[in-house]
Amino acid sequence: MSTESPAETVDVKGQNCPMPVIKTKGAFDALAAGETLEVVATDSGSMSDIKGWADSTDGAELLSQEEATEDGEAVYKHYIQKAE
């Protein structure tokens, strides 16, 4: 499964709106077709924002979104694949 082997990881922990979406867009543009991007954020709004961005962006497929706890802090992980 491609979510287990992202080609690139964007760490936007500690950054708030609008940075997660903007950094996601920048990294997504640099991906090759078929590759998956992992975005790790601490902004809870990123769950809705990155979904909205992926829904409106051609060639971006949101594979999954996960909420986890790392070092006692809520972390939101997003996996986006670039279309072939």
Added chain:
Amino acid sequence: MSTDTTVSAGGELSAEDVDALAERIDTLEAELADLRSDVENGPKKMVIIATKGTLDMAYPPLILASTAAAFGYQVTVFHTFWGLEILHKQNSKNLKLSSVGNPNMPVPNVIAALPGMDQMTTRMMQNKIADNDVASIEELIEISLESGVDLQACQMTIDLLGYDEADFYDGVTTGVGAASAFQEMVEADIQLLV
């Protein structure tokens, strides 16, 4: 929708096959029309007119502009009157929050009007911004410019306030007026006044 309309071995189409194909052609024609219009009209556009220069009102245009750019929009922000302060290299670092006439502030107007109160509320807001990992105005300007947002400074207001082109961030467009802003608004999909 199914795309694998099967044709019977003898090459004859049933009435259902013909209907399915007709529907498929309609869908493809509609998609083609959308694509044609995208190609002919170029990317979607947003224009924001930024007229305010307080710390709280500097954020919305820059956040929306950089976000719209991430959505593939071609974005123009036309800064006029106090909106110019956002693009001014020095003044943008010292934007203030007014406590007078702001019902969201925890102090009544008579106290808010005392000397030094704006500095205090501004410092409170700056601390909150830093504590909540919100980007600074300067960072948002850099990100917007990097994302291809056209940050424009109204020439009439530059002259009115006695500013110089060199006072603004590198990459800011000067020498533009209401007519060019209006023309961009006419062509835009979204127009906002902040």
